[in-house]
Amino acid sequence: MRDLLALTERPEVISFAGGLPAPELFDVDGIRAAFDAVLASPGVLQYSTSEGDPRLREEVARRYSIDGLPTAASDLIITTGSQQGLGLLATTLLDPGDTILVEEPCYLAALQTFALAGAHVVGVPANGDDLDLEALDRLASTHGPKFFYTVPTFQNPTGRTHGLEARRRIAEIARSRGFRIIEDEPYRQLRYSGDPLPSLAELAPEHVVSLGSFSKVIAPGLRIGWIRTTADIRSTVTIAKQAADLHTSTIDQAAAAHYLVSGRSEPALDRIRDAYAARRDAMLEALPTVLPEGSTWTRPDGGMFVWVRLPEGSDATTALRRALSRDVAFVPGTSFSSGTPDPRTLRLSFTTYSPARIREGLSRLGATWGADG
Amino acid sequence: MRDLLALTERPEVISFAGGLPAPELFDVDGIRAAFDAVLASPGVLQYSTSEGDPRLREEVARRYSIDGLPTAASDLIITTGSQQGLGLLATTLLDPGDTILVEEPCYLAALQTFALAGAHVVGVPANGDDLDLEALDRLASTHGPKFFYTVPTFQNPTGRTHGLEARRRIAEIARSRGFRIIEDEPYRQLRYSGDPLPSLAELAPEHVVSLGSFSKVIAPGLRIGWIRTTADIRSTVTIAKQAADLHTSTIDQAAAAHYLVSGRSEPALDRIRDAYAARRDAMLEALPTVLPEGSTWTRPDGGMFVWVRLPEGSDATTALRRALSRDVAFVPGTSFSSGTPDPRTLRLSFTTYSPARIREGLSRLGATWGADG
Numbered sequence: 067m068r069d070l071l072a073l074t075e076r077p078e079v080i081s082f083a084g085g086l087p088a089p090e091l092f093d094v095d096g097i098r099a100a101f102d103a104v105l106a107s108p109g110v111l112q113y114s115t116s117e118g119d120p121r122l123r124e125e126v127a128r129r130y131s132i133d134g135l136p137t138a139a140s141d142l143i144i145t146t147g148s149q150q151g152l153g154l155l156a157t158t159l160l161d162p163g164d165t166i167l168v169e170e171p172c173y174l175a176a177l178q179t180f181a182l183a184g185a186h187v188v189g190v191p192a193n194g195d196d197l198d199l200e201a202l203d204r205l206a207s208t209h210g211p212k213f214f215y216t217v218p219t220f221q222n223p224t225g226r227t228h229g230l231e232a233r234r235r236i237a238e239i240a241r242s243r244g245f246r247i248i249e250d251e252p253y254r255q256l257r258y259s260g261d262p263l264p265s266l267a268e269l270a271p272e273h274v275v276s277l278g279s280f281s282k283v284i285a286p287g288l289r290i291g292w293i294r295t296t297a298d299i300r301s302t303v304t305i306a307k308q309a310a311d312l313h314t315s316t317i318d319q320a321a322a323a324h325y326l327v328s329g330r331s332e333p334a335l336d337r338i339r340d341a342y343a344a345r346r347d348a349m350l351e352a353l354p355t356v357l358p359e360g361s362t363w364t365r366p367d368g369g370m371f372v373w374v375r376l377p378e379g380s381d382a383t384t385a386l387r388r389a390l391s392r393d394v395a396f397v398p399g400t401s402f403s404s405g406t407p408d409p410r411t412l413r414l415s416f417t418t419y420s421p422a423r424i425r426e427g428l429s430r431l432g433a434t435w436g437a438d439g
Numbered sequence: 440m441r442d443l444l445a446l447t448e449r450p451e452v453i454s455f456a457g458g459l460p461a462p463e464l465f466d467v468d469g470i471r472a473a474f475d476a477v478l479a480s481p482g483v484l485q486y487s488t489s490e491g492d493p494r495l496r497e498e499v500a501r502r503y504s505i506d507g508l509p510t511a512a513s514d515l516i517i518t519t520g521s522q523q524g525l526g527l528l529a530t531t532l533l534d535p536g537d538t539i540l541v542e543e544p545c546y547l548a549a550l551q552t553f554a555l556a557g558a559h560v561v562g563v564p565a566n567g568d569d570l571d572l573e574a575l576d577r578l579a580s581t582h583g584p585k586f587f588y589t590v591p592t593f594q595n596p597t598g599r600t601h602g603l604e605a606r607r608r609i610a611e612i613a614r615s616r617g618f619r620i621i622e623d624e625p626y627r628q629l630r631y632s633g634d635p636l637p638s639l640a641e642l643a644p645e646h647v648v649s650l651g652s653f654s655k656v657i658a659p660g661l662r663i664g665w666i667r668t669t670a671d672i673r674s675t676v677t678i679a680k681q682a683a684d685l686h687t688s689t690i691d692q693a694a695a696a697h698y699l700v701s702g703r704s705e706p707a708l709d710r711i712r713d714a715y716a717a718r719r720d721a722m723l724e725a726l727p728t729v730l731p732e733g734s735t736w737t738r739p740d741g742g743m744f745v746w747v748r749l750p751e752g753s754d755a756t757t758a759l760r761r762a763l764s765r766d767v768a769f770v771p772g773t774s775f776s777s778g779t780p781d782p783r784t785l786r787l788s789f790t791t792y793s794p795a796r797i798r799e800g801l802s803r804l805g806a807t808w809g810a811d812g
Binding site: 086087089090092094097098101102105106107108109110111112113114145146147149150153175178179182281285286287288289309310311312313314315316317318 | 459460462463465467470471474475478479480481482483484485486487518519520522523526548551552555654658659660661662682683684685686687688689690691
């Protein structure tokens with residue numbers, strides 16, 4: 067599989083396999099101006115506190131509060147990307163052998179982080195296109211998990227979003243079964259259609275620790291994420307952060323805070339949303355004509371990914387080999403599984419190409435089904 | 440002790456307790472220009488590789504090689520400060536219950552990192568002002584340690600440097616007893632007098648993993664360090680780095696590489712060395728007149744710290760209380776101990792004040808001894 071994925075990086079390949087944001091949409095000028103402004107004083111070159119830049123925490127807290135989730139700066143710990151947030155929570159919450167629940171399929175790097183911490187990872191299956199809530203309740207009752215890890219909005223890899231009723235039920239199950247939820251929200255602000263939904267933290271404040279990140283909404287090179295923690299683990303998480311790297315880059319944090327305050331981040335994010343929406347639409351419009359009869363797929367209201375299930379008897383890994391021979395690529399769904407993978411599934415990313423290039427890539431993909439039919 | 444140290448931060452206090460570099464010596468203009476140059480292209484805002492920026496690794500490798508230690512870029516893994524390097528090595532090399540050896544006294548954050556990893560930490564005592572090499576050999580034979588952690592040059596907290604003969608003997612003991620050495624070198628380039636010494640990695644290449652950092656020679660706010668690893672653990676360390684935070688800030692790494700290539704880092708480091716040398720000299724000149732009869736202290740050729748041992752019967756924590764009442768501060772040596780602390784010891788940092796202010800602070804300190812005599 068690793069070898070196959072290496073082939074997706076040949077320049078002639080139109081690759082829907084990636085998970086990167088589109089670099090031409092980064093607000094280079096705005097970010098450059100922010101760095102230039104904060105580097106006028108030597109303070110940004112000094113050591114700083116493990117919790118993070120106070121001004122940055124204020125700005126992030128303010129945005130949460132506007133978004134309906136009352137948040138104080140002191141609830142936030144800035145991390146070196148949300149990958150570090152995952153690691154700090156694993157360190158803080160898990161002992162080897164502890165059971166946790168994840169969505170099946172699940173964000174790959176989270177699976178790896180939890181496995182590295184020695185966790186016993188149990189996948190909660192889907193019921194059709196949605197999370198199987200009865201299975202969540204049953205597995206929580208059976209296993210007494212330390213936490214349930216979820217990407218509730220525009221999930222990687224499926225693009226799936228838990229609806230309002232599902233969110234309420236997840237919060238209720240967490241309360242009744244007494245487990246925490248880690249709510250990972252890198253894509254929440256990448257919404258192109260539909261109405262915003264309350265976060266799980268709003269619905270079960272004492273049970274939910276949230277992860278956020280600027281990687282998909284400003285730029286990943288900054289390596290800035292955060293944990294919105296509950297009071298009971300705040301000091302433990304802060305100690306783990308201090309041990310991990312003392313603190314996140316003082317310069318990058320100050321520049322991010324300056325950039326948010328500058329007012330340039332919102333129009334830049336609007337440009338990203340507009341471009342991604344057009345790319346998603348191009349993909350969703352083309353899919354019916356290029357996928358084999360009997361395929362199903364998600365129609366996400368945001369994020370970066372569409373999840374496809376090929377017809378009965380198909381195998382996405384075999385399909386990838388054929389696709390690569392026509393210079394188009396995707397990731398088979400088996401890569402994202404905590405348990406029994408569904409070999410018919412695959413992930414398509416729509417963020418990095420123009421609509422025209424997406425149509426060209428999908429047309430190449432469409433030609434591959436005929437190749438063996 | 441935490442409460443006492445909080446008192447050292449009152450603005451009227453001349454504090455020799457800190458461990459920060461002097462911010463007025465940061466090359467703000469040079470660093471700002473480097474950020475501005477690299478932020479001309481969007482590539483520095485994208486995700487990058489876990490091993491680190493290839494150009495930065497080339498530059499660091501080139502400096503090692505010029506310094507007498509042949510190093511390839513591929514030997515280096517960029518870390519988010521050398522604190523992360525310590526953590527990654529603890530993750531890679533230690534299982535709970537493993538014994539490691541440290542210098543007594545030892546850099547505090549390293550002690551905390553190894554304790555957090557569940558290590559059994561054994562201190563190697565001093566013999567007068569030097570490391571007790573026979574004790575190192577004996578403790579290595581008794582405990583079969585996973586590694587010996589050392590800051591061989593201008594150590595924190597003692598300012599002590601292992602001489603050439605000691606280095607050769609440490610390398611020999613590591614070879615004969617079959618343990619690794621973690622050589623932590625944040626201060627190596629801060630030399631104000633005396634001749635450079637070979638690194639331990641030069642003397643026992645297969646046994647030594649080295650840690651480096653820009654925190655003391657460029658600026659800590661960058662949060663850039665590195666591990667110069669041996670081939671046998673390179674891939675394991677890289678996987679641990681990926682799990683920790685995917686990679687260090689793409690922007691900060693690119694700016695650091697640009698800054699090194701720009702030729703501005705060497706004159707800036709010369710200015711730091713000149714200023715710190717004058718501050719060290721001011722401290723060493725004043726100490727004989729301000730410390731009580733019978734005190735001894737180190738005379739470091741570089742770094743940031745002087746280590747004082749008060750006369751028989753003294754207690755540095757009691758002395759700190761008296762010192763604070765006269766608005767001067769230091770850190771009692773008990774803070775840096777892995778085993779039985781010596782209550783007569785204390786650490787003085789000479790980096791953050793002008794020579795005149797250092798003389799004023801030490802004069803205040805001198806007045807405190809009379810206070811109980």
